[in-house]
Amino acid sequence: MYLKLYVIPEDLIKSKYANIYTYRKNGSIIKTTVLIGKDGERILVHTGAESGKVKRIRRNPKVMVEPSSIFGKSRGKIYNGNARILSGEEREEALKKVTRCCIEKLFSYLFHDVIFKKRSEIIEIKLS
Secondary structure, eight states: OOOOOOOOOHHHHHOSEEEEEEEOTTSOEEEEEEEOEEETTEEEEEEETTSHHHHHHHHOOEEEEEEEOTTOOBOSOOEEEEEEEOOHHHHHHHHHHHHHHOHHHHHHHIIIIIISOOOEEEEEEEEO
């Protein structure tokens, strides 16, 4: 029996942003540039609960991820992965890790959740 370790590649570790590719119902691919947080073997994304990427991930958890610039320009290899929406205590723990990561993520949380009082989600992506 072999133990397969999932590790975040170096180019994703160095990047603050990533392009997340999700799938529509009809199979077409949608690219979204997001601010990412890293926690061990997983990538965390803080986003609005009603965003298109959340709806697409609920329907199909298969995603592709690549490091990018803030403007979505590719900066590395594309990796396959599986995403899931965190909930409950697991979501709260991940939210603390995401907002502790850098000032941009903290502002994202403050503006979205605190000021505008909109519901948000944490997406966890594990590469395969």
